[in-house]
Amino acid sequence: MVQDPSPLQRLRPKRAxxxxxxxxxxxxxxxxxAALASPAPRLLEIGPGPGVLTERLxxxxxxxxxxxLDPEACALLRERFAARPSFHLLEGDAVRIGLPEGPPWSVVGNLPYNAATPILARMLTEGVPxxxxxxxxxxxxxxxLMGEPGTKAYGPLSVLAQLCARLTRLAKLGPGSFRPAPKVDSAVVLFEPRAEAPTPSERKALLAVLHRSFAHRRKTLxxxxQGVLSGEALSEVGLASALRAEVITPSAWLSATRSLLIHHPEVFPT
Structure with a gap:
């Protein structure tokens, strides 16, 4: 008897x-x-592909x-799990697809490499519980994500993520952990929300401040x-204008953003 091919064998990975x-x-x-250790009453899986994680979740x-987003993956997932009452499939782009309202999620995913950053930015800025x-x-x-001030890795993504969550690297994986094998190493990161995290509106304002401040990493604030806020105005909100963005701590960025929202709301896009 010839065995049916496994889900991994049935789904062709697509570079697109x-x-x-x-x-x-x-x-x-x-x-x-790690995902199931959460007390959240529901689960959200992003990029399930053939359903290796899905089955265990x-x-x-x-x-x-x-x-x-992959129609072929969605067809396979429906075939495998549609009969289970706890399974719900959303076919579309995780960056923008509507998510059902309700209680908090435990979110899990082997994120597609070409969309990982915008997916995370959505989870951190759009009020998804x-x-x-x-x-x-x-x-x-x-x-x-885990970069420290003063290092090359430190940037807007570091600041936003670290203000919103406590981050722990759970595993580092080589290319052989995947099919097909990518040309880079990978890492699993655990995010646990901070009670003192900025509000969704503060997070969007924070990103606007960070993107301008880090626009040219080797330049000063x-x-x-220049042409938006004077050095004096920057100093008044706690940003020394002679510094580079990469040396300022996440807490200082949040404090400055809150001051800018009060004293210079005109600098934020409407």
Whole structure:
């Protein structure tokens, strides 16, 4: 008797969707265990592909929403899991697809490499309720998320992520952990929300401040804000105009953004 091919064999990875399917059993267990350790009443999986994580997440019994852009992957997921009442499929782009309202999620995903940053930015800025996130990134992106002031890795993504969550790297994975093997290493990052995190409106304002301040990394804040705010105005909100953005701590960025919202709301896009 010829055995049916496994889901991984049935789904062809597509470069256009940034697909690299996880095959490392230890990493699969690590991700699933971390996601299910959350008390959140529902699960959100981004980029399930053939459903390797999905199958184990569903065994927990909590309702799970899976978001995937690949029609072929969605067809396979429907075939495998549609009969399970706790499974819900959302076919579309995780950057912009509507998500059902309700209580917090435990978010999990082997994120497509070509969309990982915008997906994370959405989770952090659009008020999506989450109690925990366990997400796979290229190692370089994970290093940026956890970058410290004064280092090359430190930037807008570092500041936003660290103000919103406590970050823990759970695993580092080589190319052989995936099919097809990517040309880079990867990392699994755990996000746990901070009680003192900025509000959604503050986060969007913060990103606007950061993108202008980091526009030219080797230039001072005075140069990056030239024509918008004077050096004196920057100093009044706690940003020394002679400094470069990369040396300022996340807490100082948040304090400055809150001051700018009060004293210089005109600098923010409407």
């Amino acid at each position: 969707f940034g697909q690299n399917f996880l095959v490392n059993e230890g990493a699969i267990r690590t991700i699933v265990d 569903l065994a927990d019994g909590r309702p799970l929403w899976a978001v995937d 989450w109690e925990r996130m366990v997400l796979m990134f290229q190692l370089e992106v994970a290093q940026k 005075a140069n990056n804000w």
